[in-house]
Amino acid sequence: MTQVDHYPQTLYDKIWNDHVITSNDNGLSLIYVDRHLVHEVSSPQAFEGLRSAGRTVRRPDCTLATVDHNVPTALRASGVHDLSSLVTDPESHEQCAALELNVKDFGLSYFGLQDKRQGIVHVIGPEQGFTLPGITCVCGDSHTSTHGAFGALAFGIGTSEVEHVLATQTILQKKSRNMRIRVDGQLPDGVDSKDVILHIIGAIGAAGGNGCVIEYSGSVIRGFTMEARMSICNMSIEAGSRAGMIAPDEITFAYLKNRPLAPKGEMWDRAEEYWRTLKSDDGAKFDVEVDIPAVDIAPSVTWGTSPQDVVPITGAVPDPASFSNPDRRRAAARSLEYMGLVPGTLMEDIALDNIFIGSCTNGRIEDLRSAANIVRAAGPNVRVAPGVYAMVVPASSLIKRQAEAEGLDILFRRAGFNWREAGCSMCLGMNEDQLGAGKRCASTSNRNFEGRQGAGGRTHLLSPAMAAAAAIRGKLTDVRRFHYKATQYMVDIDAPPAVKVPDDPALQDTFPEVTANDIVQPTAGPAENTSGKVFRVLKGIAAPMYIENIDTDMIIPKQFLKTTVRTGLARGLFYNPRKDVNTGSPREFVLDRAPFDKAKIIVSVGQNFGCGSSREHAAWCLEDFGIRCVIAPSFGEIFRNNCLQNCMLPIELSAEECRALAANAEAGIELTIDLEREEIRRAEQPPIHFKTDPFRRSCLLEGFDDIAMTMQGGAAIAAFEQRRTQTWPWLDGVGYAGKKVTVKPAGAKTMEW
Structure with a gap:
């Protein structure tokens, strides 16, 4: 909000500078948070902290909650609203019930299990237009970096920081370094965005982005759709970076236009005018620069237990002795022992037990279409290979409905894929969707860590098209066998948004009615500013x-x-x-x-x-x-x-x-x-x-106590919010289906969804 125009700035510089409330001499800044996403796993302890301290949620209009991480994805019976019937696992039920209680008590917007907008937190934000260019966005989930695809500064936080944001709408951060990764040229046939980000992580390493915010640029990135860009930014955390970003452009604006929570009318025009300024200036300084020739990227797959363990599908399992770094050699040897692989094994010779298509990385409508294209190309009588269990999990309920409107579910089911409800599912296996010990899975998710999909489970990361091809053949497979060219990423910026569903009166807005003047301002908090815990x-x-x-x-x-x-x-x-x-x-x-x-x-x-x-x-x-x-x-x-x-x-x-x-x-x-x-x-x-x-x-x-100290600066936060309302009025809850918002105080026991 404070324009710094005496030197060229990166996209990250601009958004950071516009959100700094105060800074100390050592570079630690209090940053305002525009959008806060909440789910059932990382929030219960944060809400309990608020209750214990007698604190409210400062900006309910800037917070959106859903259940996703450990909810069942088996098909849900319509008309069932009892949580005990929908979530039978006692521990999962406890977390989901806690979130339902918390959103009621603190007056927050919530997409529950029977809400037709429920889905993975990093999918519903963009889908609803809650995610916008130029914002700061946080969530108690590392893949919050997904939202950077819109030209937002988005990053994951821990539960204590979730509590801090709920109480103050701010977070204490130190500015990261600027890193730019350019991908230029023409992608070879069969290569899509998942291959691009896997190749990048393989090139720079799992710690290559440590201490940095990455801006992705170049002709390949500019040519990707929003959903492909989200896949790129989603896995920035796997490269060790704090966040990933892509400057907004016509593709961004076309995606956002007319989304439920995006600004409308004259407010849209004002917003778009601002969004067009969100790009790195000529001459802006990047601390690290990496150039990736597009021609070097092939359909790719991981072989080990880190996303950096990646090779082309036409390659082979490497020999640990081939790595010059001793730590890398030890890690590779450990990975091969865990994965049950022998150096020199051709990737296309590796047989599979499970296929997982879904997650916040690759569970969007374009991902499902990409996988469906492989199934179509294989012929009308194609079936999932004998002995292979394949599942398709849409990333949101709206995506599921869109896929069903296009007949994708019928295509998958006819070929033997299991069609599921929206959720995180086998990406991390917190629900019943888990990989058995010793079983091998081709997964479109983002992590192949030891035990990630299930204790002892072995995970290979790859694109949706590659996963579908693997399901059909029963082994890791080059999509080019199916003449796949990733044509879904040829962009028509005049086309309507990917997720289009018929108007449905059941899709009622659950956002409380708000005006900027109604926002609850924090008190100074407890007089005691200490947590009682010290380290000396x-x-x-x-x-x-x-x-x-x-x-x-x-x-x-x-x-x-x-x-x-x-x-x-x-x-x-x-x-x-x-x-x-x-x-x-x-x-x-x-x-x-x-x-x-x-x-x-x-x-x-x-x-x-x-x-x-x-x-x-x-x-x-x-x-x-x-x-x-x-x-x-x-x-x-x-x-x-x-x-x-x-x-x-x-x-x-x-x-x-x-x-x-x-x-x-x-x-x-x-x-x-x-x-x-x-x-x-x-x-x-x-x-x-x-x-x-x-x-x-x-x-x-x-x-x-960070929160108590921050709340003592409530006047500075309030002054920032006044300037924010004047500069970016579309962020104050306006645009929520054309409504204004009234904030409910903590303790409000009723809320209609």
Whole structure:
């Protein structure tokens, strides 16, 4: 909102600068949040925190909730509204029931299981026009980066930050570096957006975007539809970046026009005029630049347990010895052991048990059409290969209806695919849709981590067309066998939006009526600004770990996320590496060996510790075990923030220093972590010095409560909101089907959906 025009700016610079409320001398800024998406897994503890502190939701008109992560996807009987009948798993039911109670109590808009707009949170936002160019958008889910396809700054946050946003409509952030990835040229036949993003991650690595926000550009990106662009931005987190962005253009505007929550009439004209300014200026500085020739990209598939483990479908499983980096060699060897693969195996010779087409990456209507094109090309009598179970899970209920209107469901069912209801499904396997131990799945989702789709399950990531081809042949398959050319990405900007459904009186807006003057302003909050938890000096045993890209699925698998509390999670810590997936009997793992079973510190030699999901449960289970400090060469950004929110200290050191500390740990030498002096002391050895953000250091040393401190700046937030209303009035709830909004205070017990 404050125009900085004396130097060329990137798209990220512009949106960041326009949303800064205050900044301190160390670069930590209080950022205003325009759009907040909420789901059942990462929100229960946040709402409970609000209740405990007697706080309200500051901007209900800027918040939208749905259930998606662990809801059943078996076909739902029409007319059934009883949650106990719709969600029978007790733990899943508890989380869904908690969200229903919370949206009622706090007056929030909600798409429940029987609402025809229910779906995966990152699909319904764009579908409804809740996602718009130029906004900041957050959600307790790492794949919030999806919304960056619209020229938005969108990123995942942890549960404590969800609470912070609910209470203050702001978030504390440090500005990331700018990274640009250009993809220019003509894509070869058979290549679509999923192949492009897999190729990018393979090229730069799972930690290649650490500390950066990526802007995707180039002729290939500009030629993609919005749904293809969303797939690209969706997997930015898999490249280690904080967010991914694409500048809005005519394709963006054509997609958004007439969506339910997009601005209308004169307000649309004002919005579009602003949106056209959202592009990187000529001469804008990028800290990192990567050029990807389109001609180098082939239909691709992963072979290991990281999205960076990718090769062309015509390639073979690599030999770990071929990697020059020793950490990469160890990771590759571990991956092949887990995946049950032998170096040199041709990818097209790998047989499959399951096929999953869906997820927030590839469950949109164009993805389903792409897969259906392969089924059509295979002929009228084609069937899913014997012994293969294939499922198609639309990413939203509206997409499901659109696909059925086009007859795609009949095409899939006739070929033997299982047609499902909307939800996250086998992407992470929090519901009944899980991959069995030792089973192999071709999946259009975004992660192939160990146990991601089910304990012991083996996942290969690929495009929807590739998944459909694999279902028919029973093996990983080159889509070019079916003369597939990805023609659905030839764009007609005058065409109507992809999701078009007949008008239905049952699709009633559930958004409360709002005006900007009715927005509830926060009080100063509790007089006490401390959380009661401090970190000053920690002395104890350190456990060494030699794995790179230790992801949050490894730290705590999905079955332990089905909780509404923050405690009792130590039993799930590194569960899959510690337990045999078939018998549950203990396996050899460092935290089960004395003296490391009493460890208070983890020293990771591998980079990118805590990559992957935004689940704060990863920090909670470490703390529950007794771990208060993690030392590593680099961290997943969301995991780092989640540690700090829980009074745990993440320390970033060089790889050499981490190896030295790991050797000390192996020798049984205790470490002393002194935050005040910012040094690590070891017996009779020179101390190792580290740096922490001064504000975060103060919070840890004094036990400050971020929310209470932020709420003391309520006047600055209110002043920002007044300027925001004047500059971007379409963000204040106007456009919700032409209605204005009244905010219901916390405690309102009734709400009609």
